[in-house]
Amino acid sequence: MKGRVLSDGVAEGDAVVLSEPLSLWGGLDPQTGELIDAHHPQRGAQLAGRVVVMPSSRGSSSSSSVLAEAVRSGSAPAAVMLGEPDLILGVGAAVAAELYDKQVPVLVLRPEDRGAIHDGMPVRIAAGGQITLG
Amino acid sequence: MLDGEAGPGAALAMRLVLLAADVLQADRLIPITRAHVDSCLYHGQATLDFAQRLIDGGAQVTVPTTLNVGTLDLLHPELWRGSPEVAERGRRLMDAYRLLGCRPTFTCAPYQLPDARPVLGEQVAWAESNAIVFCNSVLGARTERYGDFTDIACAITGRVPDAGLHTTDARRAVLVMRPAADVPPDLLESEVLYPVLGIVLGRRAGSRVAALDGFPRLTEDQLKAIGAAAASSGAVAMFHVVGSTPEAASLEVALGGGEPNAIVQVGLDELREARDGLTSARGMRPGDPIGAVSLGTPHASLAELSAIADELGGERVAAGVELLVSTARETQDLAERQGILTRLRDAGVEILVDTCSYLGPILHPSALPVMTDSAKWAYYAPGNIGATVVFGSRTECLRTAVSGRLWRDPTLWGAA
Numbered sequence: 281m282k283g284r285v286l287s288d289g290v291a292e293g294d295a296v297v298l299s300e301p302l303s304l305w306g307g308l309d310p311q312t313g314e315l316i317d318a319h320h321p322q323r324g325a326q327l328a329g330r331v332v333v334m335p336s337s338r339g340s341s342s343s344s345s346v347l348a349e350a351v352r353s354g355s356a357p358a359a360v361m362l363g364e365p366d367l368i369l370g371v372g373a374a375v376a377a378e379l380y381d382k383q384v385p386v387l388v389l390r391p392e393d394r395g396a397i398h399d400g401m402p403v404r405i406a407a408g409g410q411i412t413l414g
Numbered sequence: 415m416l417d418g419e420a421g422p423g424a425a426l427a428m429r430l431v432l433l434a435a436d437v438l439q440a441d442r443l444i445p446i447t448r449a450h451v452d453s454c455l456y457h458g459q460a461t462l463d464f465a466q467r468l469i470d471g472g473a474q475v476t477v478p479t480t481l482n483v484g485t486l487d488l489l490h491p492e493l494w495r496g497s498p499e500v501a502e503r504g505r506r507l508m509d510a511y512r513l514l515g516c517r518p519t520f521t522c523a524p525y526q527l528p529d530a531r532p533v534l535g536e537q538v539a540w541a542e543s544n545a546i547v548f549c550n551s552v553l554g555a556r557t558e559r560y561g562d563f564t565d566i567a568c569a570i571t572g573r574v575p576d577a578g579l580h581t582t583d584a585r586r587a588v589l590v591m592r593p594a595a596d597v598p599p600d601l602l603e604s605e606v607l608y609p610v611l612g613i614v615l616g617r618r619a620g621s622r623v624a625a626l627d628g629f630p631r632l633t634e635d636q637l638k639a640i641g642a643a644a645a646s647s648g649a650v651a652m653f654h655v656v657g658s659t660p661e662a663a664s665l666e667v668a669l670g671g672g673e674p675n676a677i678v679q680v681g682l683d684e685l686r687e688a689r690d691g692l693t694s695a696r697g698m699r700p701g702d703p704i705g706a707v708s709l710g711t712p713h714a715s716l717a718e719l720s721a722i723a724d725e726l727g728g729e730r731v732a733a734g735v736e737l738l739v740s741t742a743r744e745t746q747d748l749a750e751r752q753g754i755l756t757r758l759r760d761a762g763v764e765i766l767v768d769t770c771s772y773l774g775p776i777l778h779p780s781a782l783p784v785m786t787d788s789a790k791w792a793y794y795a796p797g798n799i800g801a802t803v804v805f806g807s808r809t810e811c812l813r814t815a816v817s818g819r820l821w822r823d824p825t826l827w828g829a830a
Contacts, residue, residue: 306798317797318797341542341543344562344564345453345457345461348460348464349460370434378467
């Protein structure tokens with residue numbers, strides 16, 4: 281499968297499929313990679329090094345900064361896959377790539393492709409948004 | 415600019431604006447006349463590294479640019495109760511954006527600064543959710559939802575993608591919201607309804623543009639309260655109020671000649687439920703002690719500062735209770751000149767500028783709840799600073815601050 285590229289890169293990791301949208305600001309501890317939003321059903325999940333799959337991002341425009349800071353500290357997701365385009369995360373990943381030369385691909389998937397990815401599944405992403413499962 | 419002719423900082427900014435155009439699927443960039451930048455609030459070393467990269471690359475803003483709140487009140491730094499290291503980093507970031515040519519306004523309500531208000535139809539790049547929604551809805555100027563890094567990139571390039579709320583089509587209402595018959599006329603004229611209505615709007619509209627119909631002519635401060643709340647509970651970046659906002663002379667105009675997807679009636683039960691959801695302190699009754707009262711989120715206007723001084727009417731805040739009002743440093747100066755500030759200080763009011771009391775450790779540590787008239791403050795303070803919150807009208811807040819005990823106006827919300 282192939283995703284629409286918001287921010288390009290190469291990555292691999294196990295999928296963590298979030299049932300609800302997450303705002304990284306207030307939702308991700310950029311120093312530890314833990315999901316910290318008290319209202320999110322998957323509070324406590326570890327997102328560092330994982331391929332985070334979620335319906336959409338949510339809320340604050342400060343999420344760009346939180347993603348870039350997580351990349352700097354080495355606690356960012358390996359990649360982010362969304363159900364709809366999101367400028368905030370795309371720019372956060374692009375700035376991190378500029379500053380630290382580390383890529384976190386941010387992709388938009390079609391609903392049927394997103395549904396084919398299950399929690400814990402190994403995911404590989406090649407440049408240009410090409411995705412291989414397993 | 416992209417090829418580095420204007421320096422590596424401007425080239426980086428242009429790469430980010432072009433990425434934004436790609437994400438928003440715009441086929442061209444258009445010029446802007448102003449920007450409002452939120453990137454000056456510290457969120458870790460990466461935020462400092464980015465600003466430094468722009469400074470080292472010789473970047474400067476090319477349009478008049480105001481700054482949103484920072485971590486610290488630079489004029490009253492003693493109010494900060496957190497780590498000195500975070501304060502120092504917050505201050506460095508605020509200074510960095512000054513060096514990029516931004517005006518050190520440090521306010522989330524740039525629309526209250528007389529010379530920073532864009533006019534109807536003006537294309538701008540604003541960040542900060544409440545400012546974005548005010549800009550689009552109340553001023554009729556046009557901005558998309560810009561956030562950290564993108565905001566300063568637009569200010570440096572003077573360009574934005576021609577997409578979203580910059581285009582006429584995206585600004586038309588697709589949803590109509592009306593008060594149901596059981597909403598009392600007195601409540602429609604009150605201040606306290608509008609932050610609560612904003613919460614309902616955000617939930618109902620999500621990211622869609624709605625037209626509110628059947629409301630009296632609203633003041634700027636009421637419209638500000640709707641927008642700040644709707645941008646907290648939802649992703650609202652624009653709404654219309656028929657008869658009050660500039661692109662809604664009539665419902666037909668607000669709908670742009672189209673048909674709405676839905677018409678919803680908002681009744682008293684839904685409003686009361688939204689109101690109660692803003693109070694996280696459980697089981698509070700009139701007469702129970704309150705530790706602090708926080709007003710001015712978004713930053714208080716001059717009219718609000720004046721109304722607070724008038725309502726206090728020479729009474730003093732109770733001993734052991736903190737009454738904190740956040741505003742812009744420039745609004746504080748105006749209030750000083752008009753004698754309002756002295757009246758507030760004499761009443762025991764603490765003024766906070768350049769930042770907001772829900773962003774960091776500023777209020778006195780206390781196990782008692784904090785009362786506020788702001789839906790946005792009530793929405794974010796529990797998660798950000800661990801406060802338990804009681805929501806009420808400004809008058810309820812002020813009478814509570816004076817007595818130190820929760821006071822409720824039994825006439826405000828009909829029978830309950």
